Amino acid sequence: xxxxxxxxxxxxxxxxxxxxxxxxxxxxxxxxxxxxxxxxxxxxxxxxxxxxxxxxxxxxxxxxxxxxxxxxxxxxxxxxxxxxxxxxxxxxxxxxxxxxxxxxxxxx
Amino acid sequence: xxxxxxxxxxxxxxxxxxxxxxxxxxxxxxxxxxxxxxxxxxxxxxxxxxxxxxxxxxxxxxxxxxxxxxxxxxxxxxxxxxxxxxxxxxxxxxxxxxxxxxxxxxxxxxxxxxxxxxxxxxxxxxxxxxxxxxxxxxxxxxxxxxxxxxxxxxxxxxxxxxxxxxxxxxxxxxxxxxxxxxxxxxxxxxxxxxxxxxxxxxxxxxxxxxxxxxxxxxxxxxxxxxxxxxxxxxxxxxxxxxxxxxxxxxxxxxxxxxxxxxxxxxxxxxxxxxxxxxxxxxxxxxxxxxxxxxxxxxxxxxxxxxxxxxxxxxxxxxxxxxxxxxxxxxxxxxxxxxxxxxxxxxxxxxxxxxxxxxxxxxxxxxxxxxxxxxxxxxxxxxxxxxxxxxxxxxxxxxxxxxxxxxxxxxxxxxxxxxxxxxxxxxxxxxxxxxxxxxxxxxxxxxxxxxxxxxxxxxxxxxxxxxxxxxxxxxxxxxxxxxxxxxxxxxxxxxxxxxxxxxxxxxxxxxxxxxxxx
Numbered sequence: 001x002x003x004x005x006x007x008x009x010x011x012x013x014x015x016x017x018x019x020x021x022x023x024x025x026x027x028x029x030x031x032x033x034x035x036x037x038x039x040x041x042x043x044x045x046x047x048x049x050x051x052x053x054x055x056x057x058x059x060x061x062x063x064x065x066x067x068x069x070x071x072x073x074x075x076x077x078x079x080x081x082x083x084x085x086x087x088x089x090x091x092x093x094x095x096x097x098x099x100x101x102x103x104x105x106x107x108x
Numbered sequence: 109x110x111x112x113x114x115x116x117x118x119x120x121x122x123x124x125x126x127x128x129x130x131x132x133x134x135x136x137x138x139x140x141x142x143x144x145x146x147x148x149x150x151x152x153x154x155x156x157x158x159x160x161x162x163x164x165x166x167x168x169x170x171x172x173x174x175x176x177x178x179x180x181x182x183x184x185x186x187x188x189x190x191x192x193x194x195x196x197x198x199x200x201x202x203x204x205x206x207x208x209x210x211x212x213x214x215x216x217x218x219x220x221x222x223x224x225x226x227x228x229x230x231x232x233x234x235x236x237x238x239x240x241x242x243x244x245x246x247x248x249x250x251x252x253x254x255x256x257x258x259x260x261x262x263x264x265x266x267x268x269x270x271x272x273x274x275x276x277x278x279x280x281x282x283x284x285x286x287x288x289x290x291x292x293x294x295x296x297x298x299x300x301x302x303x304x305x306x307x308x309x310x311x312x313x314x315x316x317x318x319x320x321x322x323x324x325x326x327x328x329x330x331x332x333x334x335x336x337x338x339x340x341x342x343x344x345x346x347x348x349x350x351x352x353x354x355x356x357x358x359x360x361x362x363x364x365x366x367x368x369x370x371x372x373x374x375x376x377x378x379x380x381x382x383x384x385x386x387x388x389x390x391x392x393x394x395x396x397x398x399x400x401x402x403x404x405x406x407x408x409x410x411x412x413x414x415x416x417x418x419x420x421x422x423x424x425x426x427x428x429x430x431x432x433x434x435x436x437x438x439x440x441x442x443x444x445x446x447x448x449x450x451x452x453x454x455x456x457x458x459x460x461x462x463x464x465x466x467x468x469x470x471x472x473x474x475x476x477x478x479x480x481x482x483x484x485x486x487x488x489x490x491x492x493x494x495x496x497x498x499x500x501x502x503x504x505x506x507x508x509x510x511x512x513x514x515x516x517x518x519x520x521x522x523x524x525x526x527x528x529x530x531x532x533x534x535x536x537x538x539x540x541x542x543x544x545x546x547x548x549x550x551x552x553x554x555x556x557x558x559x560x561x562x563x564x565x566x567x568x569x570x571x572x573x574x575x576x577x578x579x580x581x582x583x584x585x586x587x588x589x590x591x592x593x594x595x596x597x598x599x600x601x602x603x604x605x606x607x608x609x610x611x612x613x614x615x616x617x618x619x620x621x622x623x624x625x
Contacts, residue, residue, distance in 0.1 A: 015301065022294055028286060035293050042301045049308040065188070066307060069256050073300060076263045080293050083267060087274070087286045094279040 008048045014041030028091075028099050032084045039077040043070045115172040118165055123179025125169060126192040126251050129162050129202060133244035140237050146222055152236040153217070156210045159243060163206035167199040167612065176616035186314035191253040193316075195616025197468065201250040201381060204472045208373050208479050209243055211595045215483050215588055216366035231275050235367070241268035242370060249378040255303040255313040258382060259296060262346070266292040269375045272367040273359045284358035291345050291355040295379070298342030305335035319390050328392065336391050339382075340399065346379035349403075349440065350410035353433045357417075360432060361425040365486020368425065369479035372432045377471060380439055387443065388617075400443035407440025408551040415558025419565065424485045424495040427562060428478070434555060435474045435521060438536070441548050442467035445539040464617070465610045466535030469602060473528025476599035477517040483592045484514040491582050497566055504571040506581045509589040511570055517596040518563040520603075523556045528602030 018038025022031050050066035092098050118125075136155040140148040170177055176195040180186070194202070216239075220232040245268055248261035266289070274285040307313055309329040310321045322332060348356035360372050383403070387396045414434030421427040445463040487510045488503060489495040504511045520529035533552055540548040 018297075022290070028290075031290055035290070035297065038294075038297050039300075042297060042304055045301070045304050045308075049304060052308070063311075066304070069307075072256070072260065076260060077297075079267065080263065080289075083270065084286065084289050084293070087270070087282060087289065090277070091279065091282045091286060094277075094282060 004048055004051055007044060007051070011041045011044035011048060014038070014044060017041075026099070028084075028088050032081060032088070035084075036077065036081060039073070043073055046070045046073070115168060118169045119173045121165075122169065122173075123177050123192065125162060125166050126177055126179050126194055127181070129159075129166060129247045129251065130192070130244065132159055132162060133240045133247065137237055137240040137244060140240060144233060148233050148236040149217070149221065152239055153213060155240060155243075156213045160206040160210050163199075163202040166194055167203050170194060170196055170199045170615055171612050174615060186254065186317055187312040190257050191314060191316070192251045193253045193616075194251055196612040196614060197381075197384075197617060198250045199615075200468055200472065200612060201377070202247060204475050205243065205246050205250070205374055207598065208370070208475055208595070209239070211591050212366050212369050212479060212483070213239065215369070215486075215591045218585055218588060219364060219366055219486075231364075234271060234275060235364075238268050238272050238367075239370070242272070242375065244268075246374055246378055250381060253315050255306060255315065255318075256300075257313075259300050259303055262296050262299065262379065262382075265375060265378055266296065266346075269371055272371060273363045275364050275367060278362075280358070281362040284355070284362045288355045288359040291352065295342040295345035298338045298345075299382075302335040302337075302339035302342065305331045305338070309335070315385065315389055322390060322392060328395070332391070333395065336386055336395070336399070339386055340403070343379040343383045343386075344403075344406070347376050347383070347436060348433055349436065350406050350413055350433065353410065353414070356433060357426055357429040360429040360482075361423065365425075365483050365489070368429075368486070369482040372429065372482055373475040373479035376432070376436060377475065380436070380471075384442075388446070393447065396443070396447040400447040403440045404444040404548065407437040407443075408548065410434060410437030410440070411551055411555035412558070415555055415562065418562040419558065421562075422497060424488065424497055424500070424566060425482070427497065427566065428481050428485055431481075431521065431559065431562065432478060434559065435470075435478065438470050438474075438533070438552070438555065439467060441536055441540075441552065442470075444545060444548065445536060445543060462535045462607075463539045464613050465607060466532045466539065468610070468613050469528050469535065470532035473520050473532060473599040473602050476595050476602075477520040477529065480513055480517040480592050480596035480599065481521075483588075483595070484510045484517070487584050487588060487592065488514075491584050493582075498569075500566065501569045503581075507584060507589075509586075509593060510584065511567070513589065513593040513596040515563075515567055515571075516600050518559075518567065520596075520599040522559045522563060523552075524560075526603045527600040529599065531603040531607075 014037055018034050018036075018041055021034025022038060025031055025034060046066040046069055050063045088098060132155060136151050140151040143151070166177065176193055178191065178193045181190050181192065184190070216235065220235040222229055222232045241264065245261055245264035249258060249265065252258040252261055270285050270289050270292070273288055274281040303313060306318060309331040310318055312318055312321065322328060345352040356376070360368050363371060387399055391399075411434050414430050414432075414437060418427050418430035418434065421430060442463060485495055488500070488507060491507055492499075492503065520527040523529045523533035533556065537549055537552055540546065540552070
């Protein structure tokens with residue numbers, strides 16, 4: 001098994017775990033963490049694709065484009081996490097609950 | 109000045125217009141953020157006419173030049189650089205966005221004006237900067253040609269939309285925003301995974317190059333199919349397609365009226381626009397046919413489900429939000445009607461692209477009608493202090509103009525003539541009939557009946573109830589009623605425009621070979 005395959009499988013496993021967590025787990029904080037796991041899996045796949053080469057710049061051993069995309073993606077995922085945690089904190093202050101399911105019911 | 113000379117000048121500017129359409133809202137956003145206070149509102153209001161002018165200029169240049177506008181940012185060509193492109197469909201989306209933005213901006217002045225004496229309130233500062241951010245993100249989605257660039261645009265859209273939901277900071281809206289955020293993040297990460305697979309398979313993220321490589325002689329990479337499916341699932345979650353619509357009603361109903369109008373009219377359309385692009389601009393025709401049936405089945409479920417749930421809502425804004433789910437369902441019926449083998453085999457249908465026109469009309473007229481409806485509901489709620497449907501009796505006598513605007517916007521949603529919604533649904537109906545897919549006809553008709561029923565629930569007591577209007581009715585600013593009426597009228601007048609005027613949709617869209625460049 002080559003390193004590329006190994007990392008590819010790791011990425012796929014991370015994506016699977018993250019997706020499972022995001023859909024199934026109760027609790028907003030757990031889902032935020034699951035989202036980050038899922039994101040890490042996707043970034044790892046980008047890395048694998050870069051290592052495999054043969055992308056935008058043909059003939060090079062490794063492709064710099066996906067690496068640039070990973071950095072941008074990390075920034076975006078960080079911002080998303082920060083926004084989610086800030087919202088969750090505010091919700092906790094307002095209601096004392098840390099999930100949206102019960103808090104939303106009051107309105108309906 | 110001579111019109112054609114002006115248009116020639118416009119064409120000479122060409123692709124730079126696209127850069128301007130992105131730069132203007134971003135520059136205004138930065139300026140509003142830096143200066144703050146009352147300046148945020150002034151800057152946003154000054155940006156509105158400029159943005160509208162740019163959108164009109166782009167549409168005029170595309171129409172007059174009879175070709176899409178295109179520019180490589182910084183002179184770097186794809187696959188290394190990032191391209192912007194505006195075909196006819198993009199131009200229409202930009203124009204719709206600008207019109208709704210202007211109307212909402214004018215409407216929101218009264219709600220988000222910093223009070224006399226204070227320099228700013230948190231809500232006013234946030235609203236005006238977020239309005240500009242939303243505009244920038246929408247323009248980026250409609251102009252983007254690079255899949256990763258589009259991912260960033262989608263995330264910007266999410267980050268601008270989420271705080272709009274919870275502007276008032278109450279616990280239920282915070283919960284709605286958090287739930288919206290989770291769906292949106294799941295959607296964009298699935299989209300990103302799709303983009304990664306596309307890049308891994310074809311070594312480019314540019315939509316044009318991707319389409320050329322996929323349409324080439326080599327058999328389709330299996331990764332491309334998985335990528336397209338993942339992207340579609342992610343984008344469907346952002347468009348609130350049944351069954352991943354759960355986040356939409358509390359989020360859109362809980363937001364302030366002006367914000368609801370922006371979210372329901374525009375924000376959900378951006379991700380739908382990308383689904384269109386993936387299946388018709390990137391993927392081969394045969395696969396689009398298979399995906400079309402699934403998407404349309406979900407759309408049909410959304411029409412029926414959204415309509416029935418709208419009937420059961422106790423609050424006006426919740427009813428309008430469920431109506432959005434149903435109306436978005438109609439958009440997904442475009443897929444099987446454009447991509448059906450029958451359509452493709454009938455020469456006259458291919459060359460008379462009524463389905464595209466119908467779909468785009470539905471999109472544009474829903475954007476105008478739904479923004480008008482949410483703003484009308486906002487006026488009603490501001491005047492009565494609540495929006496419980498059962499207590500709306502007699503409100504028609506207190507706010508005749510608002511109710512009139514609500515009614516004619518409803519006309520367009522129901523699909524009664526003469527209105528943009530009627531033309532849209534009629535074109536979709538006739539395409540369903542001509543391509544032998546009568547079951548979609550039943551769905552369209554049933555959806556129209558349901559829409560009529562839930563709007564009747566609101567309008568009948570409001571207009572015909574004998575009881576006098578509820579006692580404490582606050583007067584409503586007349587100019588705001590005019591804005592709502594204007595937007596509702598646009599959605600109706602679209603139905604009176606001759607269909608040939610919609611040739612703009614076809615520019616840059618090769619109908620004879622759907623999906624192939």
